[in-house]
Amino acid sequence: MSQLDLARLQFAMTSIYHFLFVPVTxxxxxxxxxxxxxxxxxxxxxxxxxxxxxxxxxxxxxxVGVVTGLVQEFQFGMDWSGYSRTVGDVFGAPLAMEGxxxxxxxxxxxxxxxxxxxxxxxxxxxxxxxxxxxxGALSAAFIMAANSWMQRPVGYAINSATGRPQLNDVWALFxxxxxxxxxxxxxxxxxxxxxxxxxxxxxxxxRKGSTPEVFGASARLALFVLVPALMLAxxxxxxxxxxxxxxxxxxxxxAEAQWTTCQPCSFSLIQVGGGKNDQTPTKIxxxxxxxxxxxxxxxxxxxxxxxxxxxxxxxxxxPGDYVPxxxxxxxxxxxxxxxxxxxxxxxxxxxxxxxxxTLGTSRWFQRAAVWVVVLPFLMNTAGWLLTENxxxxxxxxxxxxxxxGVSPSISTSTVAISILVFFxxxxxxxxxxxxxxxxxxxxxxxxxxxxxxxxxxxxx
Amino acid sequence: MPLATFWxxxxxxxxxxxxxxxGFDLGVxxxxxxxxxxxxxxxxxxxxxxxxxxxxxVWLIVAAAAMFxxxxxxxxxxxxxxxxxxxxxxxxxxxxxxxxxxxxxVDNPRWRRTWDLLLTCGSVLVPFLTGIALGDLLHxxxxxxxxxxxxxxxxxxxxxxxxxGITLVLLCLLHGATFIALKTTGGVRSRASLLARRLAxxxxxxxxxxxxxxxxxxxxxxxxxxxxxxxxxxxxxxxxLVLGRHDGWAFVATTCTMATxxxxxFTNLYPRVMVSSTNPAYSxxxxxxxxxxxxxxxxxxxxxxxxxxxxxxxxxxxxxxxLRVSPDQFSVPSEPTPE
Numbered sequence: 001m002s003q004l005d006l007a008r009l010q011f012a013m014t015s016i017y018h019f020l021f022v023p024v025t026x027x028x029x030x031x032x033x034x035x036x037x038x039x040x041x042x043x044x045x046x047x048x049x050x051x052x053x054x055x056x057x058x059x060x061x062x063x064v065g066v067v068t069g070l071v072q073e074f075q076f077g078m079d080w081s082g083y084s085r086t087v088g089d090v091f092g093a094p095l096a097m098e099g100x101x102x103x104x105x106x107x108x109x110x111x112x113x114x115x116x117x118x119x120x121x122x123x124x125x126x127x128x129x130x131x132x133x134x135x136g137a138l139s140a141a142f143i144m145a146a147n148s149w150m151q152r153p154v155g156y157a158i159n160s161a162t163g164r165p166q167l168n169d170v171w172a173l174f175x176x177x178x179x180x181x182x183x184x185x186x187x188x189x190x191x192x193x194x195x196x197x198x199x200x201x202x203x204x205x206x207r208k209g210s211t212p213e214v215f216g217a218s219a220r221l222a223l224f225v226l227v228p229a230l231m232l233a234x235x236x237x238x239x240x241x242x243x244x245x246x247x248x249x250x251x252x253x254x255a256e257a258q259w260t261t262c263q264p265c266s267f268s269l270i271q272v273g274g275g276k277n278d279q280t281p282t283k284i285x286x287x288x289x290x291x292x293x294x295x296x297x298x299x300x301x302x303x304x305x306x307x308x309x310x311x312x313x314x315x316x317x318x319p320g321d322y323v324p325x326x327x328x329x330x331x332x333x334x335x336x337x338x339x340x341x342x343x344x345x346x347x348x349x350x351x352x353x354x355x356x357x358t359l360g361t362s363r364w365f366q367r368a369a370v371w372v373v374v375l376p377f378l379m380n381t382a383g384w385l386l387t388e389n390x391x392x393x394x395x396x397x398x399x400x401x402x403x404x405g406v407s408p409s410i411s412t413s414t415v416a417i418s419i420l421v422f423f424x425x426x427x428x429x430x431x432x433x434x435x436x437x438x439x440x441x442x443x444x445x446x447x448x449x450x451x452x453x454x455x456x457x458x459x460x
Numbered sequence: 461m462p463l464a465t466f467w468x469x470x471x472x473x474x475x476x477x478x479x480x481x482x483g484f485d486l487g488v489x490x491x492x493x494x495x496x497x498x499x500x501x502x503x504x505x506x507x508x509x510x511x512x513x514x515x516x517x518v519w520l521i522v523a524a525a526a527m528f529x530x531x532x533x534x535x536x537x538x539x540x541x542x543x544x545x546x547x548x549x550x551x552x553x554x555x556x557x558x559x560x561x562x563x564x565x566v567d568n569p570r571w572r573r574t575w576d577l578l579l580t581c582g583s584v585l586v587p588f589l590t591g592i593a594l595g596d597l598l599h600x601x602x603x604x605x606x607x608x609x610x611x612x613x614x615x616x617x618x619x620x621x622x623x624x625g626i627t628l629v630l631l632c633l634l635h636g637a638t639f640i641a642l643k644t645t646g647g648v649r650s651r652a653s654l655l656a657r658r659l660a661x662x663x664x665x666x667x668x669x670x671x672x673x674x675x676x677x678x679x680x681x682x683x684x685x686x687x688x689x690x691x692x693x694x695x696x697x698x699x700x701l702v703l704g705r706h707d708g709w710a711f712v713a714t715t716c717t718m719a720t721x722x723x724x725x726f727t728n729l730y731p732r733v734m735v736s737s738t739n740p741a742y743s744x745x746x747x748x749x750x751x752x753x754x755x756x757x758x759x760x761x762x763x764x765x766x767x768x769x770x771x772x773x774x775x776x777x778x779x780x781x782x783l784r785v786s787p788d789q790f791s792v793p794s795e796p797t798p799e
Contacts, residue, residue: 077539088532111511
């Protein structure tokens with residue numbers, strides 16, 4: 001493998017790992033804030049117990065999310081100095097804003113929330129968990145603005161002296177249609193992830209049956225958030241597909257392994273082959289018109305084939321191969337979408353049981369709800385593979401090729417050492433995190449404090 | 461003032477802020493096993509920084525992001541040149557960050573001891589390696605005309621940079637010891653105070669040697685400039701106050717020492733941001749590595765609006781957690797543990 005391949009592998013590995021924790025933090029942060037608000041309003045001890053129970057899971061998650069985020073920030077300079085040098089003028093701005101506006105907020109108020117139980121007035125303490133949730137959501141906004149700029153660069157002009165893009169309209173970064181849809185999609189996906197984690201833990205506890213009244217409440221809350229959030233996420237995701245199809249036709253054509261232009265286009269539910277060396281795949285199941293509808297919002301919409309976009313790009317950017325890895329595109333899209341349907345069905349099943357009042361007794365549902373917890377993580381990963389792999393071979397669509405973004409001074413062995421170090425460290429962290437999460441998820445929630453006693457802080 | 465200079469100052473202030481705030485966190489991390497003989501004592505030491513360390517560490521993230529946004533060339537050259545040192549630094553930061561969270565989550569002495577050791581090691585690595593990184597900026601690294609690093613791993617460790625790392629480790633130790641003495645009670649407090657008194661002379665000597673070395677490395681002669689004079693006075697005051705057992709004032713003095721010592725690296729660096737040892741003409745400067753005027757203007761507005769807000773709520777946090785932490789608070793396990 002070349003230095004470029006290794007640098008890409010390292011970025012992919014560390015980003016995927018980091019993004020296992022981010023959506024849990026955002027989603028569970030919001031849900032914990034909701035639980036504490038419920039406690040604030042109702043004064044019921046159950047709500048307090050749930051707040052502290054899920055707050056502990058949230059904090060174990062945040063710890064790993066924060067430290068792995070550091071690696072992401074450093075890596076732009078370490079592995080991608082060509083990229084950072086060229087686009088730092090535009091790309092650096094949202095990152096710095098993220099630090100100032102979101103990271104400080106999230107981490108400072110997390111400390112206040114954890115340690116402030118017995119120091120702050122109840123109302124102020126409630127505000128601190130909302131500040132943590134807001135910080136997480138804001139942080140994602142700036143990162144998505146930066147990422148969306150890589151998908152569809154806006155608000156810049158090329159400096160004729162340096163040949164580098166320079167920001168000339170910061171507002172454009174935040175009105176970028178790719179950003180607006182992409183950010184909403186990520187927020188909704190985070191809610192889905194947080195809700196599924198909460199649902200799975202509650203289902204496990206319900207199965208154990210020690211405190212059914214407590215975890216029945218959290219299971220219901222999780223379901224009420226999960227189903228609408230997932231439906232919206234699917235809708236926004238499909239809109240995002242249409243938007244990206246406009247600016248990055250390769251991404252969408254690649255996701256369908258569609259080599260020739262078609263109108264109307266059928267959607268292949270499952271197929272064999274269709275890669276670069278096998279351009280006529282065997283479609284096992286195909287739904288007529290569905291691809292046209294998904295990619296363009298029109299029944300008879302035209303979808304450009306990979307071959308045509310490739311020849312267009314060669315005319316525009318010079319000779320080269322502009323087709324991303326089709327296998328990853330095709331399957332990441334399907335893994336994301338199909339698993340979403342599975343999660344949605346489980347969610348609807350749960351809502352139906354809530355309506356019948358048998359959520360606490362349905363063993364089959366409780367068993368299914370526990371295992372569903374792995375799906376959102378696969379979906380999130382697949383979603384990022386779809387959007388990032390689909391941008392290749394560009395690091396910034398139309399502006400810089402990935403191979404020109406890599407650090408020229410770094411040797412292959414240096415990156416190899418670094419990958420090895422991070423791989424081992426991350427694997428160890430994953431084991432510890434898994435042990436702690438399951439341990440705490442299976443714990444009985446702490447008994448409520450006596451009526452007149454203050455609530456103790458969650459100290460180290 | 462040109463905006464690029466304003467951003468250079470802001471970057472310097474962010475680095476100084478990081479060391480002032482995270483400095484005592486790092487010190488606590490290095491010392492928590494020494495200042496306490498038992499679990500309640502260790503928990504007391506760690507809980508002095510419990511609510512604070514995460515917010516303090518963000519200063520580093522923002523310092524790096526500010527460099528990226530305002531000086532993309534500086535960020536790109538520095539981070540790629542220091543590659544393997546930064547991998548180690550990240551390992552230190554990661555291990556340290558999760559240690560706080562994980563150590564108390566399982567009630568088992570071996571588990572806690574593992575995380576205690578990792579917390580200690582991580583806390584030593586972080587100031588040592590960031591010190592080397594800052595020292596390298598001023599000492600110079602082999603950087604070509606293309607602004608790319610052309611040296612090898614060994615080039616990252618010139619004696620001056622290594623000494624910068626050692627000085628910062630010592631400063632963090634003293635800063636952390638005075639912080640624990642200020643924020644705890646009983647045996648933990650007296651042991652921290654004793655450690656501070658032992659550390660003070662060595663730290664003062666290191667800083668007093670570091671200042672002229674910095675000045676000569678920058679090619680500005682031995683006589684100190686005003687910031688360095690302040691740093692020298694501050695470290696002498698710190699040593700004197702520590703030895704006189706004035707907890708509060710000693711901490712004020714170590715804070716001033718930390719701030720002026722870091723700032724003195726940057727004042728000696730200016731107007732360069734990263735020196736090339738290959739050829740002074742290849743050095744990166746404030747002007748030749750800054751972003752465009754529009755970006756700097758936007759970021760200045762953002763910083764001027766948000767920075768005071770951040771300072772306000774971080775100060776409020778310090779006010780909320782102003783009380784001393786007593787080991788007695790932790791003598792009975794306050795958290796339920798799984799079977």
